[in-house]
Amino acid sequence: MTKVSMTVNGKAASGDAEGRTLLSSFLREELGFTGTHVGCDTSQCGACVVHVNGVAVKSCTMLAVEAEGAEVATIEGQAAPDGTLNTIQQAFQDHHGLQCGFCTPGMVMSTAALLKENPKPSEQEIREYLEGNICRCTGYHNIVKAIMAASGQDVSAIAAE
Amino acid sequence: MYNFDVEKPTSIADAVAALASDDEAQALGGGQTLIPTLKQRLASPSKLVSLSGVAEMQGVSTDGGVVSIGGATPHGVVAAEVAQSYPALAALAGNIGDPAVRNRGTIGGSLANNDPAACYPAAALASGATIVTNGREIAADDYFDGLFTTVLEEGEIVTQVRLPVPEAANYQKFVQPASRFALVGVFVAKFADGVRVAVTGASEDGVFRWSEAEAALSANFSADALDGLSVAADGMMADIHGSKAYRAHLIGVLTKRAVAAAA
Ligand SMILES: Cc1cc2nc3c(=O)[nH]c(=O)nc-3n(C[C@H](O)[C@H](O)[C@H](O)COP(=O)(O)OP(=O)(O)OC[C@H]3O[C@@H](n4cnc5c(N)ncnc54)[C@H](O)[C@@H]3O)c2cc1C
Ligand code: FES
Numbered sequence A: 001m002t003k004v005s006m007t008v009n010g011k012a013a014s015g016d017a018e019g020r021t022l023l024s025s026f027l028r029e030e031l032g033f034t035g036t037h038v039g040c041d042t043s044q045c046g047a048c049v050v051h052v053n054g055v056a057v058k059s060c061t062m063l064a065v066e067a068e069g070a071e072v073a074t075i076e077g078q079a080a081p082d083g084t085l086n087t088i089q090q091a092f093q094d095h096h097g098l099q100c101g102f103c104t105p106g107m108v109m110s111t112a113a114l115l116k117e118n119p120k121p122s123e124q125e126i127r128e129y130l131e132g133n134i135c136r137c138t139g140y141h142n143i144v145k146a147i148m149a150a151s152g153q154d155v156s157a158i159a160a161e
Numbered sequence B: 001m002y003n004f005d006v007e008k009p010t011s012i013a014d015a016v017a018a019l020a021s022d023d024e025a026q027a028l029g030g031g032q033t034l035i036p037t038l039k040q041r042l043a044s045p046s047k048l049v050s051l052s053g054v055a056e057m058q059g060v061s062t063d064g065g066v067v068s069i070g071g072a073t074p075h076g077v078v079a080a081e082v083a084q085s086y087p088a089l090a091a092l093a094g095n096i097g098d099p100a101v102r103n104r105g106t107i108g109g110s111l112a113n114n115d116p117a118a119c120y121p122a123a124a125l126a127s128g129a130t131i132v133t134n135g136r137e138i139a140a141d142d143y144f145d146g147l148f149t150t151v152l153e154e155g156e157i158v159t160q161v162r163l164p165v166p167e168a169a170n171y172q173k174f175v176q177p178a179s180r181f182a183l184v185g186v187f188v189a190k191f192a193d194g195v196r197v198a199v200t201g202a203s204e205d206g207v208f209r210w211s212e213a214e215a216a217l218s219a220n221f222s223a224d225a226l227d228g229l230s231v232a233a234d235g236m237m238a239d240i241h242g243s244k245a246y247r248a249h250l251i252g253v254l255t256k257r258a259v260a261a262a263a
């Protein structure tokens, strides 16, 4: 076991990890940030996406020890401390961008990364960026709408079905 | 996953020493291939030597028509950094997997792994790249050695990749939608002294150069120059996603598209 320290959502956090401990397991089991979901554990689904030093990564495919000293952002840090949803989260709620909600933490974190790079993405750009985030419920349509809305764009242009 | 130790050297010399000190040790690039392999217990190294903290292996520079990329540079950084200097390479790097994979996966890891459906091997071979390791410089033509195999020795690491920038180039990837790898991919690169065409995802021997197409395109760089040329289905890979004949056919189609897009 090694002691691993990092900053999670702006606060110092540390815990014990083996060499093989995944960042997803470390966040969930050692630090208690269970908002990061593990869907596939095979780098396919994106439910586990968090930001490490400002970029989106699949936390099921990164070792916890590799995040030593890093700034990590998870879904728990997205809403304000009083629970007020941020713009992206609110847009997902308003546009029904989730059903079971299992993929949502990864969707929101990928969206945050997208909007940082590209504040007004087109529908095509949104769909391409979310290639690594799989949703079994929504059919993606309302997710795309939510992201258009979160980036201050006209949602009515997205077909209704 | 079996347990292992992790070392995080900060120089090439320390990384090479860490790998040499233990014959069960293995290099860790972005882990986008290796971690899934470890989860399946297909490998059980005693120690992983992480290359992500080696500053000399990070970043991109362009000098005298050659793009040099540190072996531990993630795909996403390559896509952004060579957008002006080598747009076809930027497009290839920016279309590997998905954004999160591109933020971790590295060019050195991709070239060391030599997955028969990977994209970078096609770029390296078509560009006539030089693969620089801790001990030597290897021409791309001599580097790839069949499926998942290269001429790299135990403990040898890819520290840099140097790619001459062609006059015109394009990569066409026929995406396998579930894996996001190439079902077939063709990279066409036109240099002053001739055209190189490298094909990934198709052959049982891994990435290869399609020499008939190179000869035809060197004489006349247009999609029409490829009329009548075809690749034999024999020796192609076959799986549930595509037969040998289908892959062979795709090579012709994608090469034409690449030439049309590059010309
Ligand atoms: C969902 C998904 C989609 C993907 N889609 C594509 C795609 O479309 N096209 C594509 O080309 N690839 C694709 N990949 C693979 C991806 O590009 C990997 O990042 C790459 O193949 C391996 O690079 P890595 O840095 O992650 O290496 P690792 O996984 O860390 O290592 C792979 C192997 O290379 C060795 N190694 C690592 N770095 C070095 C080095 N510098 N020198 C010597 N040996 C080294 C390791 O020991 C290991 O054997 C995809 C991966 C995933 C998970
Ligand atoms: S749990 Fe990490 S990609 Fe699915």
Ligand code: FES
Residues within 6 Å of the ligand: A097, A098, A099, A100, A101, A102, A103, A104, A134, A135, A136, A137, A138
């Ligand atoms: S809302 Fe159920 S998986 Fe996306």
